[in-house]
Amino acid sequence: MNVTQPGTSDESATQPADPRILEVRDLRIDFGGVHAVNGASFGVPRGVVTGLIGPNGAGKSTALKLIVGALHPTGGEVVFEGRQITGWAPDRIARHGVIRTFQHSSEFPRLTVMENLLVAAPDQRGVSFLASLGGKRSWRANQNEIVDRARELLAEFQMLHAIDEYAGRLSGGQKRLVEIMRALMAQPKLLLLDEPLAGVNPTLRLTIERHLLRLRETGLTMLMIEHELATIERCCDSVIVMAQGRVLAEGTMGELREHPEVIDAYLAG
Amino acid sequence: MSIAYQTYVITLLVYFGVNAIAVWALNLQYAYAGILNFAFIMFQAAGAYSAAVLTLGPSTGATFQSYFFGASLPFPLPWLGAAAVGAVLALLIGAFAMRPARRDFQAMVMLVVSIIAATLVVSEGSWFNGQRGLAFVPHPFFHAAAGNFASPGIGYQWFYVGLTFATCVVVYVLVHLITSSPWGRRLRALRDNPEAIESLGVNIRRESLKVFMIGGAIASLSGAILVQYIGSWSPGSWATPETFLYLAAVIVGGAGNNFGVTIGAALVLGVFMEVVLYLPNFGATGVAEAIQFMLIGVLILAFLYWRPQGLIPERRRRFARRAADAPPAPLVES
Secondary structure (H helix, E strand, C coil), X not given: CCCCCHHHCHHHHHCCCCCEEEEEEEEEEEECCEEEEEEEEEEEECCCEEEEECCCCCCHHHHHHHHHCCCCCCEEEEEECCEECCCCCHHHHHHCCEEECCCCCCCCCCCEHHHHHHCCCCCCCCCCHHHHCCCHHHHHHHHHHHHHXXXXXXXXXXXXXHCCCEHHHXXXXXXXXXXXXXXXXXXXXXXXXXXXXXXXXXXXXXHHHHHHHHHHHCCCEEEEECCCHXXXXXXXXXXXXXXXXXXXXXXXXXXXXXXXXXXXHHHCC | CCHHHHHHHHHHHHHHHHHHHHHHHHHHHHHHCCCCCCCHHHHHHHHHHHHHHCCCCCCCCXXXXXXXXXXXXXCCHHHHHHXXXXXXXXXXXXXXXXXXXXXXXXXXXXXXXXXXXXXXXXXXXXXXXXXXXXXXXXXXXXXXXXXXXXXXXXXXXXXXXXXXXXXXXXXXXXHHHHHCCHHHHHHHHHHHCHHHHHCCCCCHHHHHHHXXXXXXXXXXXXXXXXXXXXXXXXXXXXXXXXXXXXXXXXXXXXXXXXXXXXXXXXXXXXXXXXXXXXXXXXXXXXXXXXXXXXXXXXXXXXXXXXXXXXXXXXXXXXXXXXXXXXXXXXXXXX
């Protein structure tokens, strides 16, 4: 299966001319006087991989949660494909194509690997009470198509052997792969990855990194939070640096290495 | 077979049918959607009271019992009405309880609502005749002469068993259609990880509310079936601990498996509860009943500790087509 990005297929003809798929403007959130995100502004270009780095407590994951609607900002705005999505519910934002993965494993442990993928597919039949009453005949053909798609994805990620395994029984790294596959099944326009390599052993890190590089080649737009700078350098076209809830700098890793504030706040630390 | 023995068997069968329907409802809410409904018995009671007032006729105040509304609807309208009341009640409670997507909050709201409802029904005698409850609830298709409260014959009672089991078949098919569908899979994902399924575009509050309403309707239907068989219903029939009997049946039978919870209902609510009744009398009045609940508590804890999946675990849905799907794992444990 070739992973496609809806925004880069036929739809692209009708896409706005703005090269930025996501725009974050003066985003803020306070937790009891602590400014976790304090006026962060940045953009995510369409069709490339953008890294989001910064020291612990910089506000990276909080910013991601604000983008996907898991937290409500106290100020600022989030614009996706030219549309204000600030304050929208997470499910509504997801239905518009912004899909995230989590910092910690977030599989559905008592569902099999295949089921983990199937639940993510948009436009399924039989996913409401009334539709379920129609019986298998009303949704089986549609499900077979989705199963085929999921099977191709599992083959690409070399996970077919675990197709019927409960996701909760997989290793930490395998769970990460399932989560990435699940996000891809949702056909995202923008994929937000929150430390996809956290807690994964070095061998599997390389495997996941290889898959991310392959996804990058398909033109999938991604925003990736990661602490491993070598991975960021290999996978990302541009990088945003955050510290103390603000954006310090943007550029390539090469440029950022020369940036004195970045060196002070992050690279030297 | 003597009439007395037949009556005993019939009573067990009707209760089994009612309990099976009830545990399918609770299974749907608890094992599929992760809703810990500590007010479950209240929904069964709502169905029983609804079916009673929809069949008893208008309350004139001249009889020994008083209740609000009152109608003499023909079968199956009282059962359908009871199911509708259960769904509406679930909507009203769920709209508040499901608002924050926190299961501890939901569970506590249910418990509190259940206790408040029981207190109100007991203290407000004009609703459902207070502590004394409602009696002489008419049986469907059974017309006693005016003023004649004679029980229906054994033939009618067997007919009622058939009616109960026919309803069981309809409810089982309904629940099976739901749980085996992509919606059922989505509900299990919601149970496992609400935040993750929400991040994939699913409105978790709406889905939880839907399944809560369906479960509430089915639970109320079970109450309607029971009240039209036994002919009476009072606050003593739906004390809060009764919910834990149903929960025990689900946990013992196998949460997430409709057949398993049916077995659980037969074992816990049938065999287990009946056997205790045959123990020799000892101690003060009520000791045997107290022991029943103690044993149920121990049973729940024992299963949660040693066999949390229950006797017949949730079925694994398999999609592997061939041996080629299962090469040696290339990935290394992290």
